[in-house]
Amino acid sequence: MRVNVEVNGKQRTADDVWEGESLLYVLRERLGLPGAKNACEQGECGSCTVYLDGVPVCSCLVAAGQTEGRSVRTVEGLADGDKLDPVQAAFVAEGAVQCGFCTPGLIVAAHDLIARTPNPSDAEIREALAGNLCRCTGYEKIMDAVRTAAAAAGGGQ
């Protein structure tokens, strides 16, 4: 089947989509957007997190056909040209990336947190990132990055 969906502000069309296919597969394999990662395909790791109509979801658990006519924003859609989003910049600055597999999902989840809660407490950060697993960093640098990003975004005043 054909799926028409707005991705990162552009109207996109994917053809030959299998009816049971996930949004994650369509993004990575049909639309050339490998930012969202495929790790577990069962909602456990969060590495496939994208915005669907402004709400963070596991793209591995959304049927592609369910996104017809809707809007998706992936990690590729956060930067403004070459200028990284403050959350991305903070992950770089704090060294919150090792293998990087979990990073795109964490960045989308953190981006959403900071948009909703400008000055999050540590408990709020942990809660917001509870659906994102990282096997490398031990999370401390990720916590630092989110605190830094929140401060840069104007929270903490």
Add this chain to the structure above:
Amino acid sequence: MDFLRPTTLAEALRAKADNPDAVPIAGGTDVMVELNFDKRRPKALLDLNQVPELATWTEDDETLVLGASVPYATIIRRFADIAPGLAMASRTVGSPQIRNRGTVGGNLGSASPAGDAHPALLAVNATVDLASVRGSRSVGIHEFFTGPKRSVLEPDELIVAVRVPVATGPQQFAKVGTRNAMVIAVCSFGVALHPKTGSVGTGIGSAGPTPLRAEDAQLYLAAELEGRWNDPKPLPDNVLREFGQLVGAAASPIDDVRGTADYRRHALSVLARRTLAWAWQDYSSGRWAA
């Protein structure tokens, strides 16, 4: 495979009647796992995301009628006051991403004994509204589940809404798992106190072939609370313990990878004791004065 995209409830019911094999998909948090892992190859998917009737709710003084596709995140945000038990249970589901997509309709559709909405719905005597092209019916939540992952839902029916009585007293929900997020319950328990009628509701999850009520515990506690509603002092330890015992005894758990039957029964009695103490403390605050 077909992908059916009804845009009204009437269209969705027509589609389900014409394609009884079609698998409804709401949040997809159960359905997509099965598809991704080749555990299911349905003839068709019936997308419920474009059916506005399922995504809305109405509330009056007595009842919250919650559309089947309202996600947990919305329940937590909007209904913590009138449906506190369900909101607490919703807060324990999966992760933020799962709560943004997962729905009570999907929880009921899967009818897993471990579904977290179920104990909370049992404790308040919720009703499930079902519909098909043949008509509509309402089923009490305690009659909805017929076995592990089985319910009274007919092949041509959809779950339209759950009717949740507005809380008139304190409610609690607690669940045992290996960590705070992303956990299928080892066992779970919901309790609701109803000061206006002097009655007590309970729901047990993940400790039997279906979610179930602890009826002896309900009757025991209602009798113990008689005479205490107007002068709520802390409950004696023996009442808390007996309530816990009766809840544990009501369960019919099995040994599985998540825990043994003995552990589940023990953990349930602890959960029951604790949640009752919290609920009674909440009642004693005077907030629920009848």
